[in-house]
Amino acid sequence: MTDQTMHFQAEVTRLLHIVTHALYSQKEIFLRELISNASDACDKLRFAAQTNPDLWAGDTELKVTIAVDKANRCLSIADNGIGMGRDELIANLGTIARSGTGEFVSSLSGDSARDMALIGQFGVGFYSAFMVAGKVEVISRKAGEAQAWRWVSDGSGQFSVGEAEREGRGTTILLHLREGEDEFLDPMRLRQIVRTYSDHIALPVVLHEDGKPETLNAASALWSRPKSEVTEQQYKDFYHHVAHAFDEPWLTLHARAEGKLDYSLLLFVPGMRPHDLFDPARKSALKLYVRRVFITDRCEELVPAWLRFLRGVVDSADLPLNVSREMLQNNPVVARIRQAITRRVLTELEKKAEKDAAAYASFWENFGAVLKEGIYEDAEHRAQILKLARFRSSAREGWVSLDDYVAAMKEGQAAIYVINGDQLDQLKRSPQLEGFRAKGVEVLLLTDPVDDFWLSVVQDYADKPVKSATRAGADLDAVPDTVESKPEGGDKLEGASLGTLIAALKQALGDAVKDVRESKRLTDSAVCLVAADGDMDMHLERLLRMHQKLDKSSARILEINPGHALIKALAARAQQPGAMDALADAAQLLLDQARLVEGEPLADPAGFAQRLARVMEKAL
Structure with missing residues (x-):
C-alpha cells in the first residue's frame, strides 16, 4: 500500500503555528511531553493486559527508550506500550480529537503561559516536537497486531500515513532536528532534561549511548514515596505530567492511609481553571491505580462532581486488579475512599482560607462556581461548603x-x-x-x-x-x-392621592401584574418589579425560560416609589377628569421600564415604541 497524504484539521494547523513560532520559552519541554505520552501508552497496555494477557507477547518490562543518531541528526523516543493502528494515528495526530475543539481554538490567545496550559490540557503536547524538528516520523504497532504504520509530517499543513515495519508493539518517534538544535543530540543535555522534568515517571526512561543502556530517572511511583523524600519541584513536575498542564499547582495533597483502608493519594488543585471544568458531563480527571497498576484515567467514582477540578492519582491496595466500570460504581471500598478524599480536601481548603485569604480568593475565582454545586447536591457536606463559600x-x-x-x-x-x-x-x-x-x-x-x-x-x-x-x-x-x-421633589406621596394612583395603575395593567403597591425599598428609581412571597425567584424563572423549562412568565408585583417626581406627577393626573385614558400608556411604560431594568424582554416591543412615541409627542 502506498503512503496516503492528508491535510491536518484546521485547528491543528493553527496550533502548529503557535507551537513552533511563539509558544514555548524553554524548548526542552518537548522531551517531557513525549516521555509523558509514552508513559501513558505503557499504562494503557498494562491495564488492557489484565483482561488480555496475550498483549504482553513475552515483553513485560515496560520502558521508554531514548536514542541519539548524531550522524543523521536524529533523536528517537520509543516505548513498548499499547501502540496505535492506522486509524488511531490519523485520529490522534491529525485532529484534535478531544471534546471542546472549538472552545480550545477560541481560547488560544497568544499569551504563551496561558496557551501552554490549554495545549497541555487538550492532550496535544505531541506537537511540541515541531519546535525542534523539521520533520517528525511516528512508527507505531498496536499491541496484538502484526502490521506497523508510519506517520510523517514536516508540520506545514499535511501528513502522510503508510505501512511500516517495527519489531514488537509500541511507538517510536523520530525527530529530524532543525539546524541549531544540536544540544538535543548531546547525551549530557538529555540526562539533565529527563532528571529535571521526568524523574517522577514510574517506569524506566533509558538512554542508549554507545550501545550501553542507562536508566535516567528514579522510576518509582512518586505517590508511593514518603513525603519527606519528595521535593517541591518533583511535585510540580508530576502535576505537569498527570494533569497535562503547564501552570503551577495551587494546592498539593499527598497522603497515605493504612488500616481499614489501604490507599495512597497525590492530588492537586490547579492554579488555572481547566478548559473542561464546565463540560456538561462533569467528569472527574483522577487516575485510579490498583497496587501501582493503572486502571483508568477518569474515575468518576473517586470524588463528587463538585470536586472535578482535582487532578492526580489514587492508588488502592484493596481493589481487585480486574475491577470493571460496573464494579467501581457500586464498590464499598471506592465509596469509603471517596468520602475520605472529600473530607480531606474540604479540610485543606478550610486551612488555606484561614491562613491566606488572598490565595484562597484566587482559588475561589477559579473554582467557586463548581464547589457551590455541592451546596445543592451534597446535604452531608453542605454546611462545610457554605463556610468555604465566598x-x-x-x-x-x-x-x-x-x-x-x-x-x-x-x-x-x-x-x-x-x-x-x-x-x-x-x-x-x-x-x-x-x-x-x-x-x-x-x-x-x-x-x-x-x-x-x-x-x-x-x-x-x-x-x-x-x-x-x-x-x-x-x-x-x-x-x-x-x-x-430624601426622595426627589420633597415629601412622599401618601393618603388618598397615592391610593387613587395605585387603583388606576391596577386597572390599567390588569392581569399583567399580580399587584401594585407602595415601595419601601426604592429611593431613587420610580418603579421596580418584585416576586410575591412564595413565588419563584425572578432570575431563576428567567433562567428556566431561557432553557425552555418554563412556558411563560409569572405575573409580578409592581412597586412604585411615592417620593419620585414622576409618580407624584402621575398621581396628580389621576385626580383629573379622563384620568384612565391618560394613564393607560403611562402605566404600561412604567411596567416596561421595570422589566427592562430587570433584564426582562419586553412583552410587546412594537407597542412599547408606539406608547413611548405618544407620550413624547404629548410632552413636546
Whole structure:
C-alpha cells in the first residue's frame, strides 16, 4: 500500500503555528511531553493486559527508550506500550480529537503561559516536537497486531500515513532536528532534561549511548514515596505530567492511609481553571491505580462532581486488579475512599482560607462556581461548603464569607439578603438595592447559575434566614436609617392621592401584574418589579425560560416609589377628569421600564415604541 497524504484539521494547523513560532520559552519541554505520552501508552497496555494477557507477547518490562543518531541528526523516543493502528494515528495526530475543539481554538490567545496550559490540557503536547524538528516520523504497532504504520509530517499543513515495519508493539518517534538544535543530540543535555522534568515517571526512561543502556530517572511511583523524600519541584513536575498542564499547582495533597483502608493519594488543585471544568458531563480527571497498576484515567467514582477540578492519582491496595466500570460504581471500598478524599480536601481548603485569604480568593475565582454545586447536591457536606463559600457584596469590595456577613449585620436586621443576576455591574445598579443602601444593609450579589439552585435548599445560615432582596417580604422597617436619603421633589406621596394612583395603575395593567403597591425599598428609581412571597425567584424563572423549562412568565408585583417626581406627577393626573385614558400608556411604560431594568424582554416591543412615541409627542 502506498503512503496516503492528508491535510491536518484546521485547528491543528493553527496550533502548529503557535507551537513552533511563539509558544514555548524553554524548548526542552518537548522531551517531557513525549516521555509523558509514552508513559501513558505503557499504562494503557498494562491495564488492557489484565483482561488480555496475550498483549504482553513475552515483553513485560515496560520502558521508554531514548536514542541519539548524531550522524543523521536524529533523536528517537520509543516505548513498548499499547501502540496505535492506522486509524488511531490519523485520529490522534491529525485532529484534535478531544471534546471542546472549538472552545480550545477560541481560547488560544497568544499569551504563551496561558496557551501552554490549554495545549497541555487538550492532550496535544505531541506537537511540541515541531519546535525542534523539521520533520517528525511516528512508527507505531498496536499491541496484538502484526502490521506497523508510519506517520510523517514536516508540520506545514499535511501528513502522510503508510505501512511500516517495527519489531514488537509500541511507538517510536523520530525527530529530524532543525539546524541549531544540536544540544538535543548531546547525551549530557538529555540526562539533565529527563532528571529535571521526568524523574517522577514510574517506569524506566533509558538512554542508549554507545550501545550501553542507562536508566535516567528514579522510576518509582512518586505517590508511593514518603513525603519527606519528595521535593517541591518533583511535585510540580508530576502535576505537569498527570494533569497535562503547564501552570503551577495551587494546592498539593499527598497522603497515605493504612488500616481499614489501604490507599495512597497525590492530588492537586490547579492554579488555572481547566478548559473542561464546565463540560456538561462533569467528569472527574483522577487516575485510579490498583497496587501501582493503572486502571483508568477518569474515575468518576473517586470524588463528587463538585470536586472535578482535582487532578492526580489514587492508588488502592484493596481493589481487585480486574475491577470493571460496573464494579467501581457500586464498590464499598471506592465509596469509603471517596468520602475520605472529600473530607480531606474540604479540610485543606478550610486551612488555606484561614491562613491566606488572598490565595484562597484566587482559588475561589477559579473554582467557586463548581464547589457551590455541592451546596445543592451534597446535604452531608453542605454546611462545610457554605463556610468555604465566598460572595461579592453591595457594601464592600473583594470576597465576603457568610461569617463575615453575619458579623457585620445591622441592628434590627433579621435576615441574610441576596440578589441573583447575570452580571455583577448590573446587580450593583439594581433598583431593588436602593432601600438596602439607604439602611446600610449589605446584600450578597450572586451571578453564578448554580446560585439559583442552592438557594432553594438553604433556608438559613447561623440561625439567620436567607432571603431574596427581590421578594415582597424583604422587610427593613426594623433597621434604623443610617443614610440621609430624601426622595426627589420633597415629601412622599401618601393618603388618598397615592391610593387613587395605585387603583388606576391596577386597572390599567390588569392581569399583567399580580399587584401594585407602595415601595419601601426604592429611593431613587420610580418603579421596580418584585416576586410575591412564595413565588419563584425572578432570575431563576428567567433562567428556566431561557432553557425552555418554563412556558411563560409569572405575573409580578409592581412597586412604585411615592417620593419620585414622576409618580407624584402621575398621581396628580389621576385626580383629573379622563384620568384612565391618560394613564393607560403611562402605566404600561412604567411596567416596561421595570422589566427592562430587570433584564426582562419586553412583552410587546412594537407597542412599547408606539406608547413611548405618544407620550413624547404629548410632552413636546
